[in-house]
Amino acid sequence: xxxxxxxxxxxxxxxxxxxxVIVIVRAPEFLxxxxxxxxxxxxxxxxxxxxxxxxxxxxxxxxxxxxxVLAFTGMFLAxxxxxxxxxxxxxxxxxxxxxxxxxxxxxxxxVSIVGIPPIIATLGTMTIIRGLIFVLSxxxxxxxxxxxxxxxxxxxxxxxxxxxVFWVALVVIAVFWVLLNYRRIGRDIYAFGSNPHAAxxxxxxxxxxxxxxxxxxxxxxxxxxxxxxxRFAIAYTQAAxxxxxxxxxxxxxxxxxxxxxxxxxxxxxxxxxFIAIVESALPYLRISPFLQTAVIGAVILFAVAANARxxxxxxxxxxxxxxxxxxxxx
Amino acid sequence: xxxKISRRAGLIGLAMTVMAGAVPAAAQDAPRYAMLVxxxxxxxxxxxxxxxxxxxxxxxxxxxxxxPTENTAEGQVNLINSLIAQRVDAIMLSANxxxxxxxxxxRAAQRGIAIVTWDQDTEVDARTLFIASATNELIAMGxxxxxxxxxxxxxxxxxISGPASSTTQNLWVDELLRLTEENPEFAGLNxxxxxxxxxxxxxxxxxxxxxVNKYPDLEVIVAYSSVAIAAASQMxxxxxxxxxxxxxxxxxxxxxxxxxxxxATPAFxxxxxxxxxxTTVEATYNLLNGDISGAExxxxxxxRMGEITVGADGVAVMGELFVYxxxxxxxxxxxxxxxxx
Numbered sequence: 001x002x003x004x005x006x007x008x009x010x011x012x013x014x015x016x017x018x019x020x021v022i023v024i025v026r027a028p029e030f031l032x033x034x035x036x037x038x039x040x041x042x043x044x045x046x047x048x049x050x051x052x053x054x055x056x057x058x059x060x061x062x063x064x065x066x067x068x069v070l071a072f073t074g075m076f077l078a079x080x081x082x083x084x085x086x087x088x089x090x091x092x093x094x095x096x097x098x099x100x101x102x103x104x105x106x107x108x109x110x111v112s113i114v115g116i117p118p119i120i121a122t123l124g125t126m127t128i129i130r131g132l133i134f135v136l137s138x139x140x141x142x143x144x145x146x147x148x149x150x151x152x153x154x155x156x157x158x159x160x161x162x163x164x165v166f167w168v169a170l171v172v173i174a175v176f177w178v179l180l181n182y183r184r185i186g187r188d189i190y191a192f193g194s195n196p197h198a199a200x201x202x203x204x205x206x207x208x209x210x211x212x213x214x215x216x217x218x219x220x221x222x223x224x225x226x227x228x229x230x231r232f233a234i235a236y237t238q239a240a241x242x243x244x245x246x247x248x249x250x251x252x253x254x255x256x257x258x259x260x261x262x263x264x265x266x267x268x269x270x271x272x273x274f275i276a277i278v279e280s281a282l283p284y285l286r287i288s289p290f291l292q293t294a295v296i297g298a299v300i301l302f303a304v305a306a307n308a309r310x311x312x313x314x315x316x317x318x319x320x321x322x323x324x325x326x327x328x329x330x
Numbered sequence: 331x332x333x334k335i336s337r338r339a340g341l342i343g344l345a346m347t348v349m350a351g352a353v354p355a356a357a358q359d360a361p362r363y364a365m366l367v368x369x370x371x372x373x374x375x376x377x378x379x380x381x382x383x384x385x386x387x388x389x390x391x392x393x394x395x396x397x398p399t400e401n402t403a404e405g406q407v408n409l410i411n412s413l414i415a416q417r418v419d420a421i422m423l424s425a426n427x428x429x430x431x432x433x434x435x436x437r438a439a440q441r442g443i444a445i446v447t448w449d450q451d452t453e454v455d456a457r458t459l460f461i462a463s464a465t466n467e468l469i470a471m472g473x474x475x476x477x478x479x480x481x482x483x484x485x486x487x488x489x490i491s492g493p494a495s496s497t498t499q500n501l502w503v504d505e506l507l508r509l510t511e512e513n514p515e516f517a518g519l520n521x522x523x524x525x526x527x528x529x530x531x532x533x534x535x536x537x538x539x540x541x542v543n544k545y546p547d548l549e550v551i552v553a554y555s556s557v558a559i560a561a562a563s564q565m566x567x568x569x570x571x572x573x574x575x576x577x578x579x580x581x582x583x584x585x586x587x588x589x590x591x592x593x594a595t596p597a598f599x600x601x602x603x604x605x606x607x608x609t610t611v612e613a614t615y616n617l618l619n620g621d622i623s624g625a626e627x628x629x630x631x632x633x634r635m636g637e638i639t640v641g642a643d644g645v646a647v648m649g650e651l652f653v654y655x656x657x658x659x660x661x662x663x664x665x666x667x668x669x670x671x
Binding site for chain 1: 532536542564568
């Protein structure tokens with residue numbers, strides 16, 4: 001019976017399948033193994049970022065600095081691998097996550113302790129961190145031959161034929177799934193996002209929650225930064241510039257409410273899959289490059305609209321509904 | 331009234347621009363030349379800086395090197411305004427927008443500041459001189475020659491440009507298409523598709539992968555973007571296609587060492603940005619000294635670069651692109667690294 005009521009995730013999955021079918025009919029070479037592996041790694045990058053963004057959006061915040069954190073961490077670790085070629089990949093993974101976490105804590109502190117609105121705080125750190133990359137690298141690129149082999153081997157590698165980025169994304173998704181669904185702090189995050197005042201009155205620690213979600217978002221971006229730099233064997237100042245758009249689009253498509261309180265890990269992962277598929281399909285569809293951005297925008301609007309319809313609520317409830325109430329409160 | 335005054339100011343400004351060649355630079359201190367790049371943090375401009383500094387030191391000129399942190403016309407306009415306020419003697423810029431900078435540059439010219447463009451031009455009447463590292467045709471031809479060689483005279487090639495909205499990169503692609511259609515030397519090259527990498531590694535990588543998957547007979551990928559050539563080379567190596575599909579295009583020695591030695595990119599071409607920066611400062615010095623006025627037929631004494639003749643519309647072309655391959659790329663990269671430190 002439960003399957004009869006369409007939910008967001010199911011509708012989105014159907015839309016994704018429909019798009020894949022349309023693309024395959026028009027361009028069968030879309031299904032070539034190398035392209036599927038490229039989609040999986042593209043999805044991996046986006047999914048990791050989206051998990052962090054999900055937590056922030058649920059608390060009614062937004063993190064615009066993720067792409068900058070990604071580029072900064074990538075550059076820092078690439079430089080590190082140049083000066084310390086002996087470091088193993090595991091060290092880079094841990095360092096990248098920690099570095100992103102620290103940068104995220106700065107965002108968290110600006111929002112929760114200083115009290116700057118999230119969009120302004122992260123817009124500020126977005127530009128500051130982007131500028132710091134320049135300071136760090138002196139504007140130069142770090143290219144393939146300047147990175148240590150250990151640095152590149154893991155992100156560019158594959159496990160049973162599937163890119164490592166994909167597996168890392170699965171682990172990250174599992175961690176966020178447990179955190180948000182089975183831990184008290186996860187329920188606190190949702191409670192805080194649904195109604196900050198009520199949550200505070202119920203004893204949910206606001207500052208701790210906000211510090212945590214921005215730290216998580218930063219950690220996800222930092223981890224991605226290492227994988228990105230290693231995967232494409234390049235670290236440069238403008239890396240991933242403008243990716244914020246894709247991240248937030250993936251979240252919105254995945255049914256995460258910009259106004260907070262709602263959004264699931266599964267929805268976010270599907271939203272990322274949607275974007276990854278649309279982006280990788282464009283080269284195969286031979287759509288005019290001048291139209292590509294317009295096509296992406298239109299497809300996103302369509303997906304969000306179709307998705308929103310499936311969960312339209314009849315009206316806004318003002319008075320609390322009591323358990324014993326049988327009829328609809330109007 | 332206001333209209334009248336501003337129009338008169340404009341006329342004076344115009345007169346001053348015309349005379350800029352004849353009036354020697356203010357004699358008090360060393361003349362100050364501002365070099366304005368499209369965006370900070372791009373190796374090409376860092377190299378131009380090295381060459382410009384070399385010429386400035388030779389000529390006793392103070393060089394101000396600046397540029398916006400984001401590649402936008404607004405960023406450059408703000409910097410032009412600030413340079414006007416600093417009363418520099420010359421602005422030498424690589425324009426990131428062909429038209430949007432014109433009003434700001436006119437204001438600068440009205441205040442007697444010489445405007446010289448290099449690398450990327452503005453509208454013709456917004457500047458006196460344009461130092462072109464090569465013509466669009468020569469730039470398109472550099473990688474095309476390499477592609478011709480890699481494809482043994484004929485074969486399918488795929489092209490990757492920068493963003494679809496980038497004027498210069500797409501001019502080069504248009505020139506390449508024209509060459510393959512009109513020039514018998516390049517008739518063997520069959521361009522199957524032009525893709526756009528948007529100067530993003532991940533997008534360029536996907537586009538390159540798409541080309542290989544869509545066209546099984548593809549022999550060469552020609553990338554007119556330094557981000558795309560690296561991403562395409564990485565793709566060819568990841569997919570184990572080295573030897574089957576070759577990558578060439580425009581790139582920088584420091585960024586391409588690994589891809590050249592791996593065989594993914596057997597050779598690539600680029601103009602020598604150090605020389606471009608050097609020539610720009612030399613030419614600006616000529617202009618401010620009154621040796622040249624920017625008219626067609628004027629001869630620039632460009633120091634170690636020899637003499638360069640100004641062509642129509644104040645365009646001075648430096649020459650053909652330089653080709654790097656396994657024999658010289660490492661040495662060039664080492665040289666550039668040592669120079670920039």
